[in-house]
Amino acid sequence: EAQVTQNPRYLITVTGKKLTVTCSQNMNHEYMSWYRQDPGLGLRQIYYSMNVEVTDKGDVPEGYKVSRKEKRNFPLILESPSPNQTSLYFCASSPRQPPYEQYFGPGTRLTVT
Amino acid sequence: EDQVTQSPEALRLQEGESSSLNCSYTVSGLRGLFWYRQDPGKGPEFLFTLYSAGEEKEKERLKATLTKKESFLHITAPKPEDSATYLCAVTLNAGGTSYGKLTFGQGTILTVHP
Numbered sequence: 001e002a003q004v005t006q007n008p009r010y011l012i013t014v015t016g017k018k019l020t021v022t023c024s025q026n027m028n029h030e031y032m033s034w035y036r037q038d039p040g041l042g043l044r045q046i047y048y049s050m051n052v053e054v055t056d057k058g059d060v061p062e063g064y065k066v067s068r069k070e071k072r073n074f075p076l077i078l079e080s081p082s083p084n085q086t087s088l089y090f091c092a093s094s095p096r097q098p099p100y101e102q103y104f105g106p107g108t109r110l111t112v113t
Numbered sequence: 114e115d116q117v118t119q120s121p122e123a124l125r126l127q128e129g130e131s132s133s134l135n136c137s138y139t140v141s142g143l144r145g146l147f148w149y150r151q152d153p154g155k156g157p158e159f160l161f162t163l164y165s166a167g168e169e170k171e172k173e174r175l176k177a178t179l180t181k182k183e184s185f186l187h188i189t190a191p192k193p194e195d196s197a198t199y200l201c202a203v204t205l206n207a208g209g210t211s212y213g214k215l216t217f218g219q220g221t222i223l224t225v226h227p
Binding site for chain 2: 004031033035040041042043044045048049050056058059090092097098099100101102103104105106107
């Protein structure tokens with residue numbers, strides 16, 4: 001089944017403890033992206049990747065890192081999480097860079113205390 | 114700054130009562146405008162991409178249209194299963210520095226009562 005998977009789906013952590021949220025797609029898509037969704041602010045793009053080893057900032061990249069060493073994986077790294085990074089995170093992939101349609105993962109709900 | 118504004122924030126309809134959702138944008142050099150549907154607790158699901166003013170696309174009870182400044186999502190004779198949050202997003206022309214960026218609106222929460 002063609003899909004985007006994220007792990008973990010739920011995570012509660014403490015301020016400053018490094019964490020990684022994994023994202024993997026099995027559709028051989030070139031483009032991948034990370035978003036956060038907050039009430040009243042909608043979906044905001046954190047980072048995106050046009051292809052392997054090609055990444056760029058979205059609208060809210062501060063406090064996040066990404067890497068794209070393999071085509072199928074695009075992990076999101078929070079080196080020192082803070083409470084303002086508590087959010088619902090979505091990974092998405094697309095056959096090509098925009099404006100092609102994106103396929104979203106199920107989401108990761110992160111709470112930083 | 115590129116902006117995408119959706120209205121209304123929430124819309125309550127009776128089953129069968131047609132209506133429209135609006136997405137207005139102030140970006141320059143639009144490359145494409147997307148509509149997505151999001152059910153509670155799930156990731157957004159792709160509905161349409163529109164590329165140029167005057168373009169229209171349809172899917173079941175939904176029809177999306179695009180002008181130079183806004184897009185409408187028309188819902189004809191909605192059913193309760195159409196209840197969801199509808200999101201629009203825009204992406205810019207390849208000549209810009211933000212080629213891979215997507216900017217989303219805040220969404221319209223649609224509730225259709227039986």
